[in-house]
Amino acid sequence: MELDKKSIEAKIKEEIAKTLKDIQNLEEQVKPISPENAIGRISRMDAINNKSVAEASLRQAKDKLSKLENARSKIDDPDFGICVKCKQSIPLGRIMLMPHSNKCVNCA
Template identity: 45%
Template sequence: MTEADRTAIRRKIQDEMERLRPEIERLREVTRPVAPDDSIGRLSRMDNIVNIGVNKAALGKAAARLAGLEYALTQLDSPDFGTCAECGTSIPLARLLAMPESDLCVRCAE
């Protein structure tokens, strides 16, 4: 992997982290419970419960992705970065740009 490749991946990771942080904060805000004494109506309360569940799942996914990106950023300068942890082949640059936190090649990820 060339230094230009590492720079492109670093930029991608940083951009994605900047995009995820406000999204995580927004999801944290919308997943806060509504107090029982807030009058929002029975059906609206049920909709709110469903929406909170959906948003909690999205929050978990976004937080996990952010953690993976943070870890990938710390490993970027390692000589093993971009090598499949399963089979040892090089992970294609296109995959690393799409999913910088990936430590598996497409074949092994399937």
């Protein structure tokens, strides 16, 4: 089956733009919480909790971005859309849903 590379590429670009925006937002949220910020002990705990959640999301977003960049650079490779594990072709629906994945549903 011939993959529709134009739509896949557009999708990857769209995902990259979205992920970059997420990273920007998350970087705002992981800024150090200043102690002189008179927000009280409980809300300070909340702020610290939110910050660690944001830090985890930020790591994920950066990971996703590098996978997307990788997928974009490989879109013209003959093995693009082939699962790296089982060597079966990944269904287009999955590529469009998760363009950063290089594994099929079974191997992911």
